[in-house]
Every structure is written in C-alpha cells, then in structure tokens.
Amino acid sequence: MKNSATTRQESDRLETKSWLNAVLARPEIGPIGVMLLLFGMLGYFSIPAGEFSLNPFAGEGFNALGIRNNLRVISQLGIIALGAGLLIIAGEFDLSIGSMIGFAGACMAMILRWGFAIVIPYLSFDGGMHIEFFTLVHITDVSALTAIGITMCFTLFFGWLQGYIVVKSGLPSFIVTLGGLFFLRGLTEVSLRAFNHRPDQTKGATTVTEIPDIKNIIEVPGYGEMEREAAKALPEADLTAIANSLPADTIAAITERLEYTYNRVAEAKTDILIAKGVKPMERALENALASGNDYMANIIQDKIANFKIEPVVAKTVTDTDIARVYLDSITTARPVANFFGGDILEPVFDWLYFPVDWNTNNFGNQFAPGLYSCVMIWVLLSILCYIVLSKTQAGNWIYSTGGNLNAAKANGVPTNKVKISLFIFSAFCATIFAACQVFEVNTADAAKGNLKELEAIAAAVIGGIVMTGGFGTIMGIIVGAFIFGIAKEAFFYIPGIDGSFYRVFLGLVIVASALLNENIRKRIMGTL
C-alpha cells in the first residue's frame, strides 16, 4: 500500500475550481450573457437604416431618450423584483404585487385629491332608515409624505396580514396571495368608483385625475408657490419683470445657453431643409443614371453640388425666454414628490447637451432632461437588499428559511418573522413602485400594475432565483430586471418582424433559466 493513500483526505476529493470554472459556476453568468446579447441587439438594430456603425451606442436604443425610457421600465420592474425575489429565496410567493400597485396608487391619489378621513358609519332613522357617517378626522391638502405614509400603513398591514395567514395556517402562499390579488384589485375599483361620486356607480370612473403636478410646485420670488407650467405661462410683463430681477451672471449664463440652443436649432433646421431640397434631385439622378441619360445626370449632379439654401436665422434671446429658463431651473418646493416622480442627474444631462452636444435631438433641442427618479430609488434599494442578503445575519436567515426550513427552525432562526417581514417588504416595494408612478404622471388608475406580479417573478427567475427557495442573489435579480425590461425594446427595432416576438423570446428564456437554475441547485445539493 502506497503511503500517499493514507495522507489523502476526504476534502481532497472535491476538485479545486479553476478561476474559469468558478466564474462559469456563478449563477448569474447565463443571465448576464443573455443581457449582453439583448444590449447588442438593441444597439445594432436601432441604428437607423442606411447608416453603418460598429458602435452599438450609435443606435436609437442608446440615445439619451432611449436610455431614459428604457431605464424607467427596467428600474420600475427592478424595484418590485427585489421584493418578489427576496420572498422567493425565503420560500414564498407574492401574487398580490400587481394589485397592490394599483391599490397603493389609487390610495395615494385619492388622498392627494380628496384628503383623508376616518369616518364611523351608523344607522340613522331620521326620515327613513339609512346609513350616516360620523367624521372622526378629516384632513385635506395632504402632503406627499403624509399620503405615502398613510398608504404605507394600509399596504404594509396587508403584507403583514398575508404573511401572518401563510405562516400560521401553513397554506401555500400561492393561494393566500392569489386571494390578495383579487381582493385588492376589487377593493381598488370599488373605492375609486365610490369616490368619483357618480350617481350610477357601475359606470363611475376607476381613475383619479386632476391631481396637481406636485413635484413641479416651485417658489417663484414675488409670486409665492405655483406650478412651474403656470409660472411659465405668466403674462409677458411679469416674465420680463422676473428676468430683470435676476443677477447679471445668472442672466449671462442663461443667455449663453439659450444662444447655443437657438443656433443649434437653426443649424438643425437648415440641415433638414437641405436634405429636403436635395432628396428629390437625388431621386431624379438615380432615374437618369438608370435610364442611361448621362447628360441629364451631369446636370443634376451639378445642381446637387451647388445646392444652396439660405441658412435659417437663429432666434434672438428675449427676456421672457430668460425668465422661462430661469423658472425651469428653480428647484422644487416639494422634495418628497420630486424624489419619487421627478428627474435625477439633470445637470449631467444638461452638460451632455451643452457643451457636449450628445443629448441633442434631430431638431437641435435637448433630448432628455435627465433620468427618472425611480432609477435612483432602484439603485438605493438594490444596494440595501444586497447588503442585507449577503452581508448580514438577516440574509443568512432568509437563505436558510428557504433552503431548509426545519434546519433553520432547529437552529433558532425566527423563520416566521423572516417570512412575514419579507411579505411586508414585498408590499413596501409595490407601494414605492406606485409612488413613483403617481408622482410622475399625477394620475392613478385601478388597472395599474396589472400582471406586474408575474413580471417580477419572471425577472427573479431569469436572474437565477430558484423557485423552491434558498438560492439566488441580488445581482441576479438586477440582471433579470434588465433582461425583462429591455427585451421588448430590443425586439421592437428588429426590421421586419412582429414586435410581439419579444414575448415568445421571454417565454423561452424563463423556462431555460428555470432549467438552468434547477441544474445548479441540484449540483449544489450533490444530487447531480
């Protein structure tokens, strides 16, 4: 017997992984590949017809507006996918997310529009038996923060209730939250119709409109608080007065920028006019060449070469223009509403327009004002979730609750608390999603958030979350949201195919991801 046999240990039997193997064994590697593929598709297919570029960022999918809009879709989905994903890692589902979005949005909007009241109904016999209401509290002109706070009370309570029922009854969360899905959607529709005060409630609107544009309320010196658009529509005399009241360097800066814009717009207009003028001649040239009429062709070529057009004259900067730009630059007087519904990175996007000239549309104007605020909220929540899941005790509890519930219990992990907390967190994410929508568009609709619960679960699965729990990462959920959010756009630009193919693609990706996840799980469980 050789001596080496005795020094060999059980641990030596586990192959030490090479660097490459270690990377390939990461659960996120597949999804990251799919994400890069979609980025490539979006980039190349969105390069306008007739142009050629090796740089995918030259495409429309990656111009300033494309980035702004795509990141909005991705980050909104990403927010709820965090809630859904963490819950799945702990071994439970939440199908009520979509309805919760609708409910939370409606709740917030109703409070902003009509105020908040606590009433006690009672039977009254004066003039026939009927129900009357005794109003305990009634507040109107509710601030954004209060509206969100009150809404959170309802939604977090509902999340707690669902979690409580699941852990106490042992029922599958699928069923309990399916109940939540119908209950909340119905409740939302019923309340919206009731509050819209239509005599025939079956026909009442299930929307809330005419909420002021809260995030754009600004303090205009000498005029008090008003909506930005209203301020910009003040009579010319007032605007002039505002402009004249500004310090000289502010005026100089605004003027410089406005002159740049006006010149840039004029330039763009000239280019468009030239293109318009030359195009018919180019077509004639083609015809001439095709029919072999060289004489004509020469003449037309000459004409094209000498085609001139009076350059468009740039507008001159007026006081009202200066005042309007100044009003645009005043920061909001309602930071909470702006936090959820406003824009971020505006100075960067300004700079990308002037002087960088990248954030410029075909007409010479600034393309995107910034990114939607929900992107920042998504980033913050993702960092928070990453730290909690990977770096804290709570994270280990979440993993073990989903990975082996009995083991977790036997080791003293408060698994019920873990689950209930994550149901609450899922409701929290849905409420944040709703706040972003309500404060951005200033309306609410009972149909908002429809099917979002399934999208969130799909994003989590695509990102490597195992449906049976115990396995997955925040990085994966983020990548999943990117894939789900960008697939539609990427397919939209492919010439000559039906845009709905993106759903076909996503369907395949979901099943493929689930198979891959199961394979990884089995390999880790040692059963493969």
Added chain:
Amino acid sequence: MSAAATTPLIETRSLVKKFGSFTALNGVSLRVYSGEVHALLGDNGAGKSTLIKILSGVFPPTSGEITVEGKVVSFASPRNATDAGIGTVYQDLALNPLTSVTRNFFLGRELTRFKSPFGLLKMNEMHEIAMQEMKKIGITISDPEQAVGTMSGGQRQTLAIARAIYFGAKVLILDEPTSALGQKQQMEVLKTIRRVQQLGNIAIILITHNEIHARLIADRFTFLSLGEVIGEGTAKDLEGDDIKRLMAGGAKIGDLAKELAV
C-alpha cells in the same frame, strides 16, 4: 467502578412518557458521564427517539426528572436544552445544503458587528472559527465557502457535531449518525466521535443499530426494550453474546429459533 463515584453529567430518573394511553417510556433511568460514549441500543420502537426528544426539549416527560451536573432541569423548548448544554445532532443534521460551511456553522448564531439582525456579518472571523473547530475533530476543509450540499455525509456529520460543541454542548446526542452512510464514511464519523471522546469533557449519547460500531467505540451501554431498560453496563461488564441478546430485546438465540419454528 470508579466512574460511579463522580456525578453523572446528565442523568434521568424514572422517566415516563405516555402518548395518550400508550406508554412509550416506562421509568427509564440513565447515567451519562463526561468523556464517555454511552451507547443507547434497542429494537425499533423501543423508545430511543422518544428518550432523546425528552432530553433535547422537544417534549416534556409525563413524570420523572432530568438532572444536568446534579441539578434538576426542565425544558420548555429545544432552546432551553441547548442552553443547558445538550446538543442534539438529528439525522437530518439541521443543515441548509444550499449555503456555505461557515453560514451553516453559525446558522442562527451568526457573529455580527453590532447586535441586530441587520448587523454586518464578521465573515472572516466566522470562516476561521468554522475551519478551526472542524479541524479539532478531524476534518480539514479547503474552502469554508463550499456549499454544504457538496460535502460528503461524513463531513456533514462532523460539521453538525463541531457546531454543537462550539456552541456549548456538554452532552452530545447523536441519533443514528452512521445509518445513512457508506462503510468508509461510517468510519469517518466514528473517528470524529472518538476525537470528541478524547476531548474528555463531553458526554456522548450514541444511538445506533450497529452492534459493531457500539462495541468499537462505546464505554457504557444501555439497552431499551418496549420502553424499559433491560440491561446496562460498561464495555467490560458485557460479553459479546450479551450485547447481541440484549439488542434483540432480551431474547436468547435459542428462544428466537423456537419462535421461528412453525
């Protein structure tokens, strides 16, 4: 017997456990000393699992008492038993196969920078302790980040045992630790038990069906049959045949042969 002079680390006196009208344990007394492996043997249904469930606080006895280091204790929950120094390693080992060695070692008792579920984990320190503690009882793991699911059955047993000891177990209860393992891994586990035995300050209650294993490693034996102790003694007291006979519930081979005859 010199050991009898010292107090047992854990002792049960006339434990009775009734499930309704069914008497699972009928006055079981047991003495377990530190540094010893105490084999608990008996046929299926003899009441071994019931006994250790009482010891580990899963349910209380109907009557009788338990003493730990001479003091009478009563457990309202498994947590109480753990706090009193009784560490039970169940057959499923209470491990989460999907996470790392370290995360399992500290499951439920993670070391954090400040005391809160949201306290940051002291990962490096935890890695070091987990590796070191497992090494003490015989297994060197190359990677504390390794998922427990990829470990061998023997390694998992060692992890569960090392964990119980590190978190203060004075009495270690092992419920059929070798039953689901292959020959080679059974030996790994026995080696681990031997190392714990050699630490000298820990008492081990070993439940097993395997007479050879019991004879290889146990210092003291208790035989259960139909909820009662039908025999006990040190390894020296018992002859080979005795063990076989007692394990079969007290019957002699000759009697069994008669029973078989039709």
